[in-house]
Structure formats: C-alpha cells, structure tokens
Amino acid sequence: MTGRLAILAGGGALPAALAVAAPDALCISFAGVPHQLCNVTHEHHFEKLGELFSDLKSEGVSDVVFAGSMSRPPLDPAAFDPVMMALAPRLLSAMQGGDDALLRLVIQIFEEQGFTVRGAHEIAPQLTVAEGVFAGPAPSEAALTDADRGADILNALAPVDVGQGCVVAGGLCLGIETIQGTDALLRFVADTPKPLRRNAKGVFVKAPKRGQDLRVDMPAIGPETVRNAAAAGLEGIVLQAGGVLILDRQNTIEAAENAGVFIMGRVL
Incomplete structure (x- = not known):
C-alpha cells in the first residue's frame, strides 16, 4: 500500500477482524447497514458516493477493502449527489444481473476514482x-x-x-x-x-x-x-x-x- 487503507464495512464479523489486522485503517459504515465495528470513523449514504470518494481522498486513503455482508440497498434517486447521478445508469443496469456483475462494476468504479481495491485475504491472510x-x-x-x-x-x-x-x-x-x-x-x-x-x-x-x-x-x-x-x-x-x-x-x-x-x- 502507498497510503492509508479504508475498510468499507457491511455486516458480520469480517470487518471487525480486518480492523484488528489493520488498526490504522479508516473504518467506513453505511446508513441502514448493521455492522459490528466499534470504531467507525465515518458513516456514508449509498446515494452520495461523491461524498464518500471525497472523504476517502481527504483522509489519504489509497487502498480500500470491502468486508462483510450487504444486501442490495434501496436507493432514493432524489437524494443522489452529482457523482451518483452520473454512475446511476451503470449501477442500476448491473443490479438487474447477478452479484458478480454488480461487484465487478463496483471495483471498476473505485479504480476509476484512483483507489486500489484489495481483498480481505490480502489484509489478513491468516483468516x-x-x-x-x-x-x-x-x-x-x-x-x-x-x-x-x-x-x-x-x-x-x-x-x-x-x-x-x-x-x-x-x-x-x-x-x-x-x-x-x-x-x-x-x-x-x-x-x-x-x-x-x-x-x-x-x-x-x-x-x-x-x-x-x-x-x-x-x-x-x-x-x-x-x-x-x-x-x-x-x-x-x-x-x-x-x-x-x-x-x-x-x-x-x-x-x-x-x-x-x-x-x-x-x-x-
């Protein structure tokens, strides 16, 4: 890693395990998504991905890891920020298919923003x-x-x-x-x-x-x-x-x- 790691947390025990393995990581949760983290640094909304990207960059984040279970969220188009408005056609189209297609697109979007997406097994191979x-x-x-x-x-x-x-x-x-x-x-x-x-x-x-x-x-x-x-x-x-x-x-x-x-x- 060249900069800071951010853990984008869903439910289950994995985000907390990664937080132990990477204690300096920025911990991000999402509104409406239960999590087991005790040290959440920021909470974000799916409708405002632009704010999320800006927050990550301002905190010096270069690498992100997606951890934990997360069902497909209900989205409120009226709450979309400009970045989400631009991404919405691609995301909504991918959401009509299987999980793999959607997750590949999510990786692509974060990479387009300049982040390196890492796997949980890279952060904590002992798991x-x-x-x-x-x-x-x-x-x-x-x-x-x-x-x-x-x-x-x-x-x-x-x-x-x-x-x-x-x-x-x-x-x-x-x-x-x-x-x-x-x-x-x-x-x-x-x-x-x-x-x-x-x-x-x-x-x-x-x-x-x-x-x-x-x-x-x-x-x-x-x-x-x-x-x-x-x-x-x-x-x-x-x-x-x-x-x-x-x-x-x-x-x-x-x-x-x-x-x-x-x-x-x-x-x-």
Missing part, C-alpha cells in the same frame, strides 16, 4: 483456510467423494452466477446456496427426509465461483455455519483451500469439535 483438516475428526472416503461431486456442481453453476455452496450426500445434491445464503440452505437440508439421502450424512462444500474476483464477496464460514451443518446431520464442511475465510476461528473450532463435524481445506 483463510489452508489445505488439510482444520478442525474435527478426519473425513471418511464417502465424504471426500461427496466433496468432489460438490466441486463439480459448483464449477458447473459458476457461469450462471448462482451461489458459492452446495450440499451433497451419497452422490446426490441436497441443495444449492442461492440468494438466501448458507444458513437457509442448511435449514433446507435439515428438513430433507432421510430416505432421500441414501442414508449418507453428506458434506457442505463452499468455494468461490470459478473466475470470481476474490477482492469482493470472498466466501466465509463461522461457528454458526458449523452448528447449522451439524443440525442438518452433515459429516463435515469442505472449503476451497486459500479461497474461503474462517471467521471467529476459536469458536468455529470449538463448535466443530463439540459437534463432531470436520472442517477441511481442499483444492477443489
């Missing part, structure tokens, strides 16, 4: 999962076979920009992560009758979409993911090594050990 068993018991051969099947499914879905996770048991796909997110997927799987699962426990597989820009929307799990996977009767969780963040690591490890669920990093 990513390495290859091998991270927590819990060793996976069975059946689980590894299901993981391979899950990877094939996610790779096949990547071009249509659907999701970053799926559940496979006994070679059967029990569910795919969609806009509702991981927790909704695992609740759905928990309600699947056992006969449909071929008496196999199955695994949750999570990975970035093929070709995804890891600077934004990098997949992540935490202790709640583990608890939901256990409630769904799964044997374990398989993550793309180096491509998925593990948040609240100690509690995530403890949740896996207590539930007897493995967490594994693997090249998918």
